[in-house]
Amino acid sequence: MKNIFKKIGLIFIFFIILAVIFFVISLFFDEAVLVRKGTFYRAQRADKVVALTFDDGPSPIWTPQVLDELKKAEVKATFFMLGSHVERYPAIARRVLAEGHEIGNHTYDHHVLIYYKMEELEKEIQEAEDAIKAVTGQSPRYFRPPKAWLSSREKKKIEEMGYKIVLWSLNSKDWVTFHDKQITSYILKRIQPGDIILFHDSGGVFTAEGGNRAQTVKTIPRLVRKLKERGYRFVTISELMDK
Numbered sequence: 001m002k003n004i005f006k007k008i009g010l011i012f013i014f015f016i017i018l019a020v021i022f023f024v025i026s027l028f029f030d031e032a033v034l035v036r037k038g039t040f041y042r043a044q045r046a047d048k049v050v051a052l053t054f055d056d057g058p059s060p061i062w063t064p065q066v067l068d069e070l071k072k073a074e075v076k077a078t079f080f081m082l083g084s085h086v087e088r089y090p091a092i093a094r095r096v097l098a099e100g101h102e103i104g105n106h107t108y109d110h111h112v113l114i115y116y117k118m119e120e121l122e123k124e125i126q127e128a129e130d131a132i133k134a135v136t137g138q139s140p141r142y143f144r145p146p147k148a149w150l151s152s153r154e155k156k157k158i159e160e161m162g163y164k165i166v167l168w169s170l171n172s173k174d175w176v177t178f179h180d181k182q183i184t185s186y187i188l189k190r191i192q193p194g195d196i197i198l199f200h201d202s203g204g205v206f207t208a209e210g211g212n213r214a215q216t217v218k219t220i221p222r223l224v225r226k227l228k229e230r231g232y233r234f235v236t237i238s239e240l241m242d243k
C-alpha cells in the first residue's frame with residue numbers, strides 16, 4: 001500500500017516538473033513559429049505598417065480599457081474572440097466593431113484543436129462563428145487557433161470553411177510579462193514592417209477568462225507613441241492582407 005502512494009507521489013512530482021519545464025520554455029520560445037506554414041503571420045511590406053491583435057476577449061473588465069486606449073491613440077486593431085465570451089458580453093463585441101476594429105474567430109471555448117477530431121474542430125469554429133454573427137451581424141473571415149497548434153489537415157478543413165488562418169510574427173508575451181515597459185522594449189527591439197503583434201484582452205496565465213491585463217492596457221499608449229515616432233502606421237488584419 002505504502003508503495004502505491006509512493007508511486008502516485010512520484011508520478012505527481014514528474015508531471016509538476018514537466019509543467020514547469022513547458023512553462024519556462026514558453027517564456028523564451030514562441031511555439032507558433034513551428035506551425036506557421038500555410039498561415040498568414042506577417043505581411044511582406046516595405047512600408048512601415050503593423051497590426052495589433054488581441055485574443056481571448058471580450059472581457060467586461062479589460063476590453064473596454066483596451067478600446068479606450070486604442071481610441072485615444074487613434075489606432076484600429078483586430079480582436080480574436082471566443083464565441084462563449086461573445087455570448088456573455090455581446091455589447092462589448094458590438095462596441096469593438098462600432099469603433100472600427102475587426103473581429104476574428106478564436107473558437108468557442110479556447111480548446112487546443114490539435115487533439116480534436118474533425119467534427120469537433122468544425123463544431124468549435126462554427127459555434128463561435130454563429131455567436132459572433134448573432135451578436136454583431138457579421139461573419140468573421142479570419143481564424144486564430146488557441147496556442148497556434150494546428151495540423152495540416154486541420155488547416156485545410158478551416159480554409160474549406162471559408163477562413164484565412166492568422167497567426168502572429170511577434171508575441172508580446174503579455175500573459176507572462178508583468179511590466180509594460182518590458183513588453184514595449186521587447187517589441188521595439190524586434191519590430192519589422194508587416195509584423196502582426198499578439199496581445200490578450202482577457203485571461204490569466206492558465207485561463208482564458210479573468211486574469212489581469214493591466215500591463216497590456218498600459219503598453220498600448222507607450223508602444224503606439226514609440227512606433228509612430230519611428231514612422232509606423234497601424235492597420236487591421238484585412239488592411240494588412242489587402243495590399
Ligand SMILES: [Zn+2]
Nearest residue numbers: 055056146147
Ligand atoms: Zn487564446
